[in-house]
Amino acid sequence: MIEIRQLSKRYGDTLAxxxxxxxxxxxxxxxxxxxxxxxxxxxxxxVVGLDRPTHGSVRVNGHRYxxxxxxxxxxxxxxxxxxxxxxxxxxxxxxxxxxxxGIPRRRVAExxxxxxxDSVARRRAGKFSLGMGxxxxxxxxxxxxxxxxIFDEPVNGLDxxxxxxxxTLLRSYAAQGRAVLVSSHLMAEMALTADRLVVIGRGRxxxxxxxxxxxxxxSGGQVxxxxxxxxxxxxxxxxxxxxxxxxxxGTLLVEGLESPQVGKVAAELQVVLHELTPxxxxxxxxxxxxxxxxxxxxxHAGTGSGSPSAGEPIGALR
Amino acid sequence: MTATTGPAPAPAAALPPAGxxxxxAQSRRNLAAEWTKLVSVRSTVASLLATAVVCIGFxxxxxxxxxxxxxxxxxxxxxxxxxxTTSISGVFLAQLVIGSLGVLAMSxxxxxxxxxxxxxATPQRLVMYLTKIGVFAVVSFVVSLVxxxxxxxxxxxxxxxxxxxxxxxxPGVLQNVVGAALFLVAVSLLGLGLAAxxxxxxxxxxxxxxxxxxxxxxxxxxxxxxxxDIAKYLPLNAGMVIWQQHPEPGLLGPWTGxxxxxxYALIALVAGAVVLVRRDA
Numbered sequence: 001m002i003e004i005r006q007l008s009k010r011y012g013d014t015l016a017x018x019x020x021x022x023x024x025x026x027x028x029x030x031x032x033x034x035x036x037x038x039x040x041x042x043x044x045x046x047v048v049g050l051d052r053p054t055h056g057s058v059r060v061n062g063h064r065y066x067x068x069x070x071x072x073x074x075x076x077x078x079x080x081x082x083x084x085x086x087x088x089x090x091x092x093x094x095x096x097x098x099x100x101x102g103i104p105r106r107r108v109a110e111x112x113x114x115x116x117x118d119s120v121a122r123r124r125a126g127k128f129s130l131g132m133g134x135x136x137x138x139x140x141x142x143x144x145x146x147x148x149x150i151f152d153e154p155v156n157g158l159d160x161x162x163x164x165x166x167x168t169l170l171r172s173y174a175a176q177g178r179a180v181l182v183s184s185h186l187m188a189e190m191a192l193t194a195d196r197l198v199v200i201g202r203g204r205x206x207x208x209x210x211x212x213x214x215x216x217x218x219s220g221g222q223v224x225x226x227x228x229x230x231x232x233x234x235x236x237x238x239x240x241x242x243x244x245x246x247x248x249x250g251t252l253l254v255e256g257l258e259s260p261q262v263g264k265v266a267a268e269l270q271v272v273l274h275e276l277t278p279x280x281x282x283x284x285x286x287x288x289x290x291x292x293x294x295x296x297x298x299x300h301a302g303t304g305s306g307s308p309s310a311g312e313p314i315g316a317l318r
Numbered sequence: 319m320t321a322t323t324g325p326a327p328a329p330a331a332a333l334p335p336a337g338x339x340x341x342x343a344q345s346r347r348n349l350a351a352e353w354t355k356l357v358s359v360r361s362t363v364a365s366l367l368a369t370a371v372v373c374i375g376f377x378x379x380x381x382x383x384x385x386x387x388x389x390x391x392x393x394x395x396x397x398x399x400x401x402x403t404t405s406i407s408g409v410f411l412a413q414l415v416i417g418s419l420g421v422l423a424m425s426x427x428x429x430x431x432x433x434x435x436x437x438x439a440t441p442q443r444l445v446m447y448l449t450k451i452g453v454f455a456v457v458s459f460v461v462s463l464v465x466x467x468x469x470x471x472x473x474x475x476x477x478x479x480x481x482x483x484x485x486x487x488x489p490g491v492l493q494n495v496v497g498a499a500l501f502l503v504a505v506s507l508l509g510l511g512l513a514a515x516x517x518x519x520x521x522x523x524x525x526x527x528x529x530x531x532x533x534x535x536x537x538x539x540x541x542x543x544x545x546x547d548i549a550k551y552l553p554l555n556a557g558m559v560i561w562q563q564h565p566e567p568g569l570l571g572p573w574t575g576x577x578x579x580x581x582y583a584l585i586a587l588v589a590g591a592v593v594l595v596r597r598d599a
Contacts, residue, residue: 049437049441050598065441066442068441070338070339077438079434083430083431083432083433083434084430084435087359092354093358096354097439099350099354100348100350100440101347102339
């Protein structure tokens with residue numbers, strides 16, 4: 001369980017995290033999304049006490065991380081691919097971590113086998129591929145068998161097989177009742193892995209919701225419709241208050257009415273419907289729409305002029 | 319590498335309950351962790367060996383040279399000859415090797431990113447820092463003492479060909495040998511502290527070199543009366559008195575001088591601690 005409250009982190013002139021609050025609850029995979037520079041890594045570093053918050057607090061399992069004397073038993077963290085001395089073997093890296101937290105030596109061999117690095121455990125980590133380095137970082141996070149886990153971009157550098165492995169791993173840990181926070185740029189990956197989504201942009205919370213809710217809210221309820229008499233239907237829909245645009249292939253894209261209402265208008269006009277399809281935005285599209293105003297590269301556009309979605313958290317818990 | 323795509327990861331086979339270790343237990347665990355870190359990297363082990371090789375090698379070289387030229391030495395040279403100091407003169411070079419190792423023991427945490435793993439496992443930064451200093455100081459002292467003693471014994475063996483050797487039981491010689499080892503410990507801790515302060519290998523190493531060597535040279539350019547007041551407090555001048563059999567006049571006493579050198583190391587270590595605790599890792 002991680003509780004983040006009004007967290008702010010300032011580096012010089014840059015406000016990397018701005019009044020961020022959310023929970024990472026047991027039994028669920030919480031996906032942590034945001035464009036580059038949105039503050040995901042900073043938030044995760046603050047969770048494990050590497051960065052001191054400018055304001056606000058983070059509690060792990062009910063207390064401050066810095067108060068824990070064996071924190072690897074409470075939270076496992078994969079922060080960056082490389083937090084390993086290139087001249088040290090994977091085994092020695094995990095061994096020093098284990099010793100510092102009173103974890104028995106046999107557990108090192110256990111996690112090495114679990115991540116598939118047992119055959120290269122004695123090799124210098126500097127010789128590892130990106131994917132192997134990532135697996136070593138995951139092994140370090142699993143070392144203390146902690147009830148809470150955070151992973152910053154865990155599938156970076158992994159092959160498809162490795163990606164499936166990480167997804168399975170995260171889901172099964174959540175199924176065991178652990179709290180799992182995972183950040184990623186890969187929206188499609190999040191749709192398959194996460195139960196909940198926390199979306200941030202420019203350090204601020206944009207959404208704290210479920211995956212389905214996120215897509216539903218972001219897609220804005222568009223309906224595609226084809227019928228025997230498009231022009232009559234069109235005027236009928238406009239009269240009912242909808243905004244209608246015609247697609248190149250002649251179908252009508254209706255905004256402002258849900259599909260049952262569109263069907264009702266058609267029935268009243270006695271127009272035969274050929275197709276009536278509610279449009280679901282993909283997670284990718286939803287994400288792009290929501291964060292369009294908070295991408296760092298657009299920072300020159302000024303502050304406070306974003307779309308409403310950038311300002312109001314969607315489905316925020318509080 | 320075999321990929322494990324199998325479904326459920328096995329939960330850890332019954333780790334002992336985590337509990338909350340006391341500060342003492344935590345320190346003991348960290349001593350073990352810091353020891354593992356120090357000996358599991360080839361470059362640290364190599365640097366420790368290099369310290370011994372340089373210390374012994376140069377001691378033997380100067381001892382051999384003195385022996386070879388002894389018959390040509392003048393009366394004054396013979397009178398001022400320091401057999402113990404000659405055999406351990408490799409300390410001058412060894413200080414740079416072990417000083418650099420002190421830097422690396424800390425700066426490598428930052429340059430390799432290991433500090434993030436280290437502090438995630440031990441958020442009590444001072445506990446980590448103090449145990450690191452403790453482990454490193456002990457290792458540094460043992461390696462230094464063995465190197466200096468070996469250099470002394472091998473050097474005396476060479477000098478004995480001209481019957482100009484001395485022994486550990488001769489007055490002051492044991493102090494020279496142990497003092498030289500402590501001198502090396504002080505320089506290595508100075509390096510460690512500077513590395514914690516700068517978080518940068520090159521910056522810390524060049525500062526060690528600057529403090530230990532360049533300052534002493536620069537002092538030669540001061541007016542004579544200033545120089546007399548200032549030079550004796552410089553790190554090298556203060557620290558090396560203890561392993562000189564006939565130190566130059568006007569320097570500090572052997573233990574006072576060594577204390578001053580440890581004082582410099584302590585200042586660097588404390589400054590490093592402040593930065594470690596206050597700055598984001």
